[in-house]
Amino acid sequence: MPSNPAKLKVIWLQGITCNGNTHSFLNDPLLRSLLEKIDFLHHPLLPCAKTLKELVKKLPKSDILIFEGAYRADFERAGVRMEELLNALASKSKHIISLGSCASFGGMFKEADSEHISGILFDKEEQNGPLKEMRDKVITLSGCPIHPQWLSFVIEMIYAEKKIMVDEYRRPKELYGYLVHNGCLRNEYFEWKVDSDSFGTKEGCLYYAQGCQGPYTHGSCNKILWNEVSSKTRAGMPCVGCTEPSFPKFGLFTTKTYMSIPAEMPLGIPKRSYLALSGAAKSFHIKRLEGKLIDDNA
Amino acid sequence: MITHELIERIEGEAVLDFKTDKSGCVIEADIRFLHFRGMEAILEGRNALDALVITPRVCGICGHSHLIATVRMLEDLYKNMGIPLNITQKAESIREITLACELIQNHIKWLYLIMLHESNNLLAQESELSLKALFVASQVNQLCALFSGQWPHSSYALPGGVSCDPTHIEVMQGLKILAEVEKFVADEVLGCSLEHFSALTTREDLLSLSGDFGEVLRNFEALNLLDEGKSHGRFLVLGDEKIAIDQGKHCDADISLVSEDDSQTFAHGGKTYAKNALYNGEFYECGPLARALGSGYTNIAALYQSYGDTSLTRITARVNEILILCSQVRSQLSSLDLSQPSFIAPPPIESISGEGIGIVEAPRGALIHRARIEKGRIIRYSIITPTQWNLGNGTTSNLGVAQCSMIGAESIAKASLLFRTFDVCSVCTTH
Numbered sequence: 001m002p003s004n005p006a007k008l009k010v011i012w013l014q015g016i017t018c019n020g021n022t023h024s025f026l027n028d029p030l031l032r033s034l035l036e037k038i039d040f041l042h043h044p045l046l047p048c049a050k051t052l053k054e055l056v057k058k059l060p061k062s063d064i065l066i067f068e069g070a071y072r073a074d075f076e077r078a079g080v081r082m083e084e085l086l087n088a089l090a091s092k093s094k095h096i097i098s099l100g101s102c103a104s105f106g107g108m109f110k111e112a113d114s115e116h117i118s119g120i121l122f123d124k125e126e127q128n129g130p131l132k133e134m135r136d137k138v139i140t141l142s143g144c145p146i147h148p149q150w151l152s153f154v155i156e157m158i159y160a161e162k163k164i165m166v167d168e169y170r171r172p173k174e175l176y177g178y179l180v181h182n183g184c185l186r187n188e189y190f191e192w193k194v195d196s197d198s199f200g201t202k203e204g205c206l207y208y209a210q211g212c213q214g215p216y217t218h219g220s221c222n223k224i225l226w227n228e229v230s231s232k233t234r235a236g237m238p239c240v241g242c243t244e245p246s247f248p249k250f251g252l253f254t255t256k257t258y259m260s261i262p263a264e265m266p267l268g269i270p271k272r273s274y275l276a277l278s279g280a281a282k283s284f285h286i287k288r289l290e291g292k293l294i295d296d297n298a
Numbered sequence: 299m300i301t302h303e304l305i306e307r308i309e310g311e312a313v314l315d316f317k318t319d320k321s322g323c324v325i326e327a328d329i330r331f332l333h334f335r336g337m338e339a340i341l342e343g344r345n346a347l348d349a350l351v352i353t354p355r356v357c358g359i360c361g362h363s364h365l366i367a368t369v370r371m372l373e374d375l376y377k378n379m380g381i382p383l384n385i386t387q388k389a390e391s392i393r394e395i396t397l398a399c400e401l402i403q404n405h406i407k408w409l410y411l412i413m414l415h416e417s418n419n420l421l422a423q424e425s426e427l428s429l430k431a432l433f434v435a436s437q438v439n440q441l442c443a444l445f446s447g448q449w450p451h452s453s454y455a456l457p458g459g460v461s462c463d464p465t466h467i468e469v470m471q472g473l474k475i476l477a478e479v480e481k482f483v484a485d486e487v488l489g490c491s492l493e494h495f496s497a498l499t500t501r502e503d504l505l506s507l508s509g510d511f512g513e514v515l516r517n518f519e520a521l522n523l524l525d526e527g528k529s530h531g532r533f534l535v536l537g538d539e540k541i542a543i544d545q546g547k548h549c550d551a552d553i554s555l556v557s558e559d560d561s562q563t564f565a566h567g568g569k570t571y572a573k574n575a576l577y578n579g580e581f582y583e584c585g586p587l588a589r590a591l592g593s594g595y596t597n598i599a600a601l602y603q604s605y606g607d608t609s610l611t612r613i614t615a616r617v618n619e620i621l622i623l624c625s626q627v628r629s630q631l632s633s634l635d636l637s638q639p640s641f642i643a644p645p646p647i648e649s650i651s652g653e654g655i656g657i658v659e660a661p662r663g664a665l666i667h668r669a670r671i672e673k674g675r676i677i678r679y680s681i682i683t684p685t686q687w688n689l690g691n692g693t694t695s696n697l698g699v700a701q702c703s704m705i706g707a708e709s710i711a712k713a714s715l716l717f718r719t720f721d722v723c724s725v726c727t728t729h
Contacts, residue, residue, distance in 0.1 A: 014310075016333070016335055017310075017358075017725070018335075018355050018356060018357055018358045018361070018725050019309045019310070019357065019358030019359060019725055020355065020357075020358035020361065020450045020451055021358070022358055023358040023359050023450050024358075024450055024451075026407075026432050026435065026436065027435075027436040027439050027440075027449070028436070029433070029436060031429060031432060031433070032429050032433075035427070035429075044306070044307065044310075045307055045309075045411060046411070046427055047415060047425065047426070047427050051304075051306055052304065052306050052311065053304050053306070075333075076332070077311075078304055078311070108340070108352065108355045109335050109340075111340040112335055112336035112337075112339055112340050113336070144355065144451060145358070145450055145451055198641060198643050199456055199458070199459070199460075199461045199640070199641040199643070200389075200458075200459050200460060200461055200462070200463055200639060200640030200641025201463050201640070201641075202463045226443055226447060226448035226449075227436070227439050227440040227442070227443035227448060227449060228440060229440055229443055229444055229471070230443045230444060230446075230447045230448065231447055231448065232447045232448060232452065232453075232454070233447075234447055235443075235445065235446055235447025235448075235452070235454045235461055235462040236447075236454065236460075236461035236462045236463060236640075237447050237452065237453060237454045237461040237462075240351050240453070242451075248348070248351060248352065250344060250345065250348070251345050251348065252345075252347065252348045252350075252351045253345075253347045253348075253350075254345075294465070
């Protein structure tokens with residue numbers, strides 16, 4: 001590899017979006033170093049070579065097309081329909097990053113018009129989006145929003161010409177091989193089945209009573225911390241499953257149960273195993289786990 | 299001559315339809331927003347607590363304000379049912395800290411990415427991406443995340459309190475970050491101490507500031523825009539204190555006088571998705587300038603007295619608010635009583651029916667969430683965003699706030715920059 005390889009030319013295009021991924025991206029503490037490797041031909045917020053108006057006049061080639069937001073064929077940017085704009089820019093790009101859950105599966109904004117709105121490669125779980133013919137060059141980065149370091153990781157991998165291993169939704173395995181549950185500070189409470197009886201405490205697992213979807217949800221939220229310091233579960237908030245095609249499910253603060261047993265088992269865990277272990281765990285009373293973590297009277 | 303100008307880099311885009319005279323002066327300016335997502339419809343039919351996750355997704359830069367508006371709406375709902383919730387001072391303070399962080403990062407991004415950059419562009423001056431501003435904004439978001447878990451798109455505040463149960467580790471870390479932010483504001487934004495800045499009340503004093511804020515003002519001066527941008531002189535604050543100001547006269551604001559006007563929208567043969575927000579049937583300005591005048595900050599009140607609601611006053615009010623908020627966060631962090639509960643569980647939402655309203659002073663001004671809930675299910679949800687107040691599209695005889703500020707501008711490029719002084723947000727305006 002040459003010592004100073006050419007900067008990657010990147011186009012950041014938005015579909016139906018809240019700009020959450022854009023603002024999350026700006027939180028990257030190593031933005032300076034990333035920007036030494038890429039040039040934005042267009043970005044919706046950062047200084048860049050072309051305004052949107054200029055971009056749509058002559059659609060340029062790029063190394064990476066980053067698409068943020070949900071897709072709808074007749075949604076327009078600068079007066080150009082998305083079916084034209086996305087397809088043309090995607091076919092002229094070497095790599096496509098589907099950024100955030102709206103771009104990846106339809107996400108939040110699909111809820112407004114499920115029939116016409118989808119992700120660019122997937123429509124919920126179905127691989128039926130407008131870029132299905134270009135599947136092999138799409139990398140899915142689901143999450144609402146995306147973690148800035150997940151995006152910079154993928155860009156760095158492309159820059160270094162390294163192969164990115166992906167799962168069935170084309171999400172990088174190194175990021176999405178973990179569950180949000182992994183690294184949660186409340187793991188011990190999950191293991192010993194000590195449920196949190198209320199929000200606002202350090203103690204107890206949020207899975208059973210607060211609707212935490214950490215045990216079903218792929219993502220490194222508790223490995224690569226948010227804003228470098230925390231995560232939803234570390235702030236006592238249940239995971240809402242935002243990296244999965246099912247986001248946003250109905251009843252985001254409830255875990256469905258059937259005869260007091262979670263209707264859905266933690267990912268890949270046979271029901272018998274779960275019941276056997278949780279039954280055993282619940283039969284013990286572990287004083288330390290039932291008390292306060294930090295007890296100023298002890 | 300009619301020109302359709304696409305305004306970019308405003309959390310989406312807007313179209314300004316300018317009518318200009320022979321010299322290029324702006325005679326008319328219509329403001330249109332062409333994207334609509336249907337957030338309110340997404341909420342209807344869902345469990346009311348789902349709104350805590352959904353409404354932050356209205357906007358990537360002020361989603362936390364939407365979260366707090368939802369929480370206040372739900373708590374108002376309980377209150378209207380005769381079940382007032384007891385929110386501890388600790389939980390209230392933590393919410394205020396995280397909300398203030400969102401405002402601070404917003405104002406820093408606006409100053410550097412929009413005001414500095416666009417004014418440099420218009421003067422054909424070199425303008426590089428201000429990485430130092432993005433870095434400090436990310437530090438502010440980190441301070442927020444110490445309590446909210448993440449920014450953007452946290453849902454850590456719930457009816458009854460907050461989900462986090464911080465230790466002094468987070469508090470001390472927060473104070474350290476805050477010190478860095480304040481140093482940035484003094485050294486880079488202002489070029490003087492915060493105390494020194496707070497005492498400045500003349501155009502000349504502000505123009506002589508050596509920091510980047512001074513550069514923005516000098517750019518506006520070079521463009522002859524510093525004394526432009528005047529609007530109606532009507533201001534509205536709907537936070538804890540509710541104040542309506544008309545030509546310097548203050549009175550208590552009455553929330554029942556707030557209305558939405560959709561006569562300009564596509565649904566009624568118009569050319570925009572944005573509905574106008576009105577107070578007592580008229581356009582009012584909201585945001586940092588309104589808040590500064592409502593709170594009677596002496597420096598901004600003096601500027602307003604001397605120069606009216608010009609760009610100078612409007613821009614300075616937003617920068618001044620960064621200082622006010624930093625000092626508020628410092629005092630709240632320093633006085634947090636961690637022994638109080640973070641959360642006191644309310645009766646289940648499924649037992650609750652009725653109506654609620656939640657109002658937040660968001661980065662751009664008064665944000666209102668209203669909903670009707672039946673047995674914990676959302677029947678109707680209605681959001682009025684700050685930009686609906688400031689960016690309303692009126693008629694020639696009754697101009698919207700930003701519209702009014704652009705009339706008479708020497709060129710459409712200058713009018714567009716005046717438009718941006720209101721801190722435009724497209725995604726919020728139409729939601």
